[in-house]
Amino acid sequence: MSHSICQHLLFFALPLTAAMLVGLCDGGKVLVVPMEGSHWVNMNFLIRVLHERGHAVTVLRSSKSWYVKEESTNYRSITISMSEGLNEDFAHPIIQRLIDAQRSNSSMLNFMGLHAEMFRAMVKAHQIMCDMVTNMFEDKALLKTLNESQFDLILTDPCIGTGIILAHYLRLPLVYNVRWITSGEGHLAIAPSPLSYIPMTGLGFSDKMTFVERTKNVLFYLFNELHHWLKLKPQYQAICDRYLHPNVDFYELLQAADIWLMRVDFVFEFPRPMMPNMIYIGGFQCMPPKPLPKDLQQFVESSGDHGVIIMSLGTFVKELPADMTDEIAAAFAQLPQKVIWRHTSHRPPSLGNNTLLVDWMPQNDLLGHPKVKLFVAHGGTNSIQEAMYHGVPVMGLPLYSDQYDNLVRLQERGAGKILSINVVDRTSFLQTLKKVLHEPSYRANMQRLSRLHRDQPVKPLDRALFWIEFVMRHKGAGHLRTESFRLPWYSYYSVDVVLVVLTVLFTLVLIVVAVVRKSRGAEV
Amino acid sequence: MSHSICQHLLFFALPLTAAMLVGLCDGGKVLVVPMEGSHWVNMNFLIRVLHERGHAVTVLRSSKSWYVKEESTNYRSITISMSEGLNEDFAHPIIQRLIDAQRSNSSMLNFMGLHAEMFRAMVKAHQIMCDMVTNMFEDKALLKTLNESQFDLILTDPCIGTGIILAHYLRLPLVYNVRWITSGEGHLAIAPSPLSYIPMTGLGFSDKMTFVERTKNVLFYLFNELHHWLKLKPQYQAICDRYLHPNVDFYELLQAADIWLMRVDFVFEFPRPMMPNMIYIGGFQCMPPKPLPKDLQQFVESSGDHGVIIMSLGTFVKELPADMTDEIAAAFAQLPQKVIWRHTSHRPPSLGNNTLLVDWMPQNDLLGHPKVKLFVAHGGTNSIQEAMYHGVPVMGLPLYSDQYDNLVRLQERGAGKILSINVVDRTSFLQTLKKVLHEPSYRANMQRLSRLHRDQPVKPLDRALFWIEFVMRHKGAGHLRTESFRLPWYSYYSVDVVLVVLTVLFTLVLIVVAVVRKSRGAEV
Structure with a gap:
């Protein structure tokens, strides 16, 4: 079957129907409680599209916010006064x-x-x-505004608990734009996650683990849970105890969301159990490329048949250690390709003529340019999904958090290669670059992932919008949510049933033995 | 928000895009290995639509088939010569x-x-x-035909193993149209199914069970598994051992299918874990009503404001015991409503003037008629999904198999009421009829289910077609399937890891205790 035409037609045809609806639905009122940094980048994308579809978006932000601006044409904001924020001063020393x-x-x-x-x-x-939630509950005027605003739903990123607690307080349906919850990867909260083939984030394992890896996975899970229950959950629970009903359990509030818009798909993520209220929107922010700015276009075109390499380490990372930067620049200088490198601090002395340093790059448009042959990336979810969408192989330079794990997902499919930063020098960097550039399998595998990702009955963005509006239409999506998380763990896992059945069996055996002994005694 | 217009537009607008594709895709070659009875009714529907979309469908049938005709405009057939079949002679005594x-x-x-x-x-x-598979493997000419036909995929109902074994033999991608597998409900094979909130079919429990119900659920599960592993699986395994490679495990073949088109949705089914290659197509056969035949239309119109009740007990059941039929007729006779009753045996003496007996009824068109107020049904999946689609409340008269369990799903949502056949007499029947007719909550709840069912981003039928064609385009859907079923059970459940970790911990404790004792001994 030759399907390339119809495949593209289907993928690009279906979104029309969503566009057809613009103006047909009355706008809803959405309260967004966002997270900072790269999380905001994709939440802001959703906000813009919600605004374009006629919904009125209000964003709850901190006065010390890093990325969430007070003013925007796409939303109005409500600011909570704070003395500290998740901003540059907080993040950079940690990174x-x-x-x-x-x-x-x-x-x-x-x-x-x-x-x-x-x-x-x-x-x-x-x-x-948590301080932000406290300040919110203590600000009676703000609470009054929130109460009177008659929002249709709260859209939040559950890697922080603010929106979750607020949704319960305002009795509003709750939709997540989610990759992480307060305690780890999103699925762990409501989907069964057998540790035999679901690797914990942070270990860099695939879904096929050796016995030793499986052991590490179980131990790391236990450690992570312990940390969550001893350190993280109590912070939010204290707020729930103080401002909500004393019987309200924070983790149950987290689990009770109506819809989980998961920022992955199963071209990126290893297949695993899911729940009916989990909607996969991985790559929803990816778009066909727009034309490049003139100077960038000229630089790209000047690369001839060799093509272009682009390098960017994401939203947060401003600079790498100087010695490493120098080695990387020296490696790039030895290539016939042109290089566009998002690098904001000092100019490395070893920089070659082929390398252009930029403060910012139109990453999506560059990745969609046919001359771009390779993406040197840190492995953030947004970047990986964009590389996959455009079919550009990745050389990964993971720095922290989930980046190594994300890159493992590409490496396992033969669509990328990881270089650990503790072995980066000009030789290793150049060697890895050349490998990914010259072995055709990397590009072929990434193009295959791209085809799979694009071949969906509905575009991820339209799916996200559909389910947000579904929750507004039906005032929730309770029919898609099990209430099983309300069971105590020993009931959920049927431990109580097994214990009772075993006890009954054991008692029966004892009785039989006793009777047999007695009758034998009588015989003797 | 007033969404009723856009909701309907969305539901009916999206299918257009699928229609737009007719003729754009080259036709594929699909080999269908169907099950008999009501299973064939919905498989035949899929076949017709595949045919209309330009795919060439071949159906593998038994010479003793009950429903699967040798000739059709929608498919060509290959017949396996058999001495026995799953036909009327087989089914009726059992029923x-x-x-x-x-x-x-x-x-x-x-x-x-x-x-x-x-x-x-x-x-x-x-x-x-199994005899059918044996006859197929022994017929060398037929095998040659199958081998040379170059099918793109096998579409089968995995409640029988024929298509599963054949797919492995022909090395073809495998798509299921599934509600049951050889050993029980479809999810049980590949999706984690915690028995604390997932009721086994046959027990009539909901997803909220008491301790005693949960105990019964676990015991029934164990009994069912035992029966499967001791009685059912060995039948198919013997065939695999004989005609495939000796290391091939039948149950692994069953689990390894590319796509599972599940004949339910989560408006009907209780929410539960699912897997990425499970696609929910519940209600895919439901259609807006066509006009009724003239005589039926006149009868329906003659009901005035009282409306019409329809009764049908599905594909298999030709007659109920005469005494029961008589009681039911007497109950109907006391109502002001008109009744259309699919009843093929003797005319009950107590039959009222308001009741029309028919051999067959256009069930979907009747359910879609605004005068139809109530559906007396046995509770087969097809009928329940059709009643849900059209929003007609159900009085359930479950006879066998999953029917009671299906009806429990409606009763739990307040959209139907069950009457057990061991308490049916004219009084109980009339009482239940009147309850469902006159309490407005039944209709309101069923209409709510109907709205939820219809409010999907893609129609179930289009979803089914999309994923069948996806498997043809990509020659499988391996990226959506975990390989976890290949793990031995003790690894899947991390039992080996837990045992080793506990052993290590226990040994450490022993060593510490020994050292402490020794040092104390030395002190003394």
Whole structure:
């Protein structure tokens, strides 16, 4: 069958129907409680599209916000007065320490140092978010405004608890734009996640693990849960106890959301159990490329048949250690390709003529340009999904958080290669670049992922909009949500049933033995 | 928000895009291995639509087939010569015995009798299907034809194993049109199914169970598994051992299908874990009503404001016991409504003037008629989905198999009421009829289910077609399927990991205790 034409027609035809609806639906009122940084980048994209579809969006932000601007043509904002925020001052020292920990050579110490650092940062970040909730509940005028606004739903990123608690307080349906919850990857909260083939984020395992890897996976899960129940959950629970009903359990509020818009799909993520109220919107922000700015277009065109390499390390990372930057620049200088490198600090002395340093790049448009042959990326979810959408193979330079795990997903499919930052020098960097550039399998595999990702009955963005509006139309989506999370764990796992059945069986055996002994005694 | 217009537009607008594709895709070659009876009714519907979209469909049938005709405008057929078939002679005595067992008064005996009967019937049915596979493998000319036909995929109903084994033999991608597998409900094979909130079919429980119900659920699950592994699986395994590679495990073949088109949705089914390759197509056969035949239309119109009740007990059941039929007719006779009753045997003496007996009825068109107020149904999946689609409340008269469980799903949502056939007399029947007719909540709840069911981003039928064609385009859908079913059970459940970790911990404790004792001994 030759399907390439109809495949593209289907993918690009269906969104029309969503466009047809613009103006047909009365606008709803959406309250957005966002997270900072790269999370905001994709939430802001959703907000813009909601606004274009006629919904009135209100964003709840902190006065110390880093990315969430007070004014926008797409939303109006409500600001909570704060003394601290999840901003540059908070994030950059942490990221620097994480990168330093990564570069340490002892792998076990490295791993433990990294996670100790991550856990400390999480406790601090959640404390700031809890302060935000407290300030909100103490501000009676603000509460009055929120109460009187008659929102149709709350859209939030559940990696922080603010929106979750607010939805319960305002009795509003709750939709998540989610990749992480307060305690880890999103699925862990409501979908069964057998640890035998579902690797915990942070370990860099695939869905096919050795016995030793499976053991590490179980132990890391237990450690993570312990940290959540001892350190993170109590922070939010204290707020629930104080401002909501004393019987309200924070984790149950988190689990009770109507719709989970998951920022992955199963071309990127390993297949795993899901729940009916989980909607996969991975790559919803990806778009066909727009033309490049003139100077960039000229630079790209000048690359001839060799093509272009682009490098960007995401929203957060402003600079790598100077020695590493220098090695990378020296490696790039040896290539016949042109290089566009998002690099904002000092100009490395070893920089070649083929390399253009930029403060910012139109990443999506570059990835969609046919001359771009390779993407050197840190492995954030947004970037990986964009690379997949455009079919550009990735050389991964993971720095912290889920980046290594994300890149493993590409490497496992033969669509990318990881270089650990503790072994980066000009030789290793150049070698890895050349491998991904010259072995055709990397590009072929990435193009295959791109075809699979694009071949869906509905575009991810339209799916996201449909379900947000579904929740507005039906005032929730309770029919898609199990109430099983309300069961105590021993009932959920049928431990109580098994114990009672075993006890009954054991008692029966004892009785039979006793009777047999007695009758034998009588015979004797 | 007033969404009723856009909701309907969205639901009816999206299918256009699928229609737009007709003629754009080259036709594929689909081999269908169907099941008999009501299963064939919905498979035949899919076949017709595949044919209309330009695919060439071949149906593999038994020479003793009941429903699957040799000739059709929608498919060509390949017939396997058989001495026995899953036909009327096979089914009717079983159904009669099941109905008799249902009417027995002792509930425990009733339950055990029913299931013993069901299990016996299943062993016999699978034996006939295994004979069909044997006859196929022994017919070298037929094998040659199948091998040379270059099909793109096999579409089968995995409640029988024929198509599963054939797909492995021909190395073809495999798509299921599924509600049951050889051992039970479809999800049980690949989706985690916590028995604490997922009721086994046959028990009539909801997803909220008491401790005693949960215990019964676990025990029934174990019994069912035992029956499967001891009785059913060995039948098919023997065929695999003989005609495929000796290391091929039948149950793994069953689990390895590319796409599972599940004949339910989560308006009908209780929410539960699912897998990425499960696509929900419940109600795919439902259509807006066509005009009724003239005589039926006149009869329906003559009902005035009272409206019409329709009664049908599905594909299989030709007659109920005469005494029961008489009681039902007497109950109907006391109502001001008109009644259309699909009833093919003797005319009950108590039949009223308001009741029309028919051999067959255009069920979908009647359910879509605004005068139809109530549907007396046995509770087959097809009928329930059609009643839901059209928003007509149901009075359920479950006879056997999953019918009671299906009706429980309506009753739990307040959209229907069950009357057990062992308590049917004119009084109880009339009382239940009047309750569902006159309490407005039944209709309101069913209309709500109908709205939820219709409010989907893609119509179930288009979803089915999309994924069948997806498998043709990409020669499978391996990226949506976990390979976790290949793990041994003790690895899947991490039992090996837990045992090793506990052993290590226990040894450490022993060593510490020994050292402490020794040092104390030294002190003394």
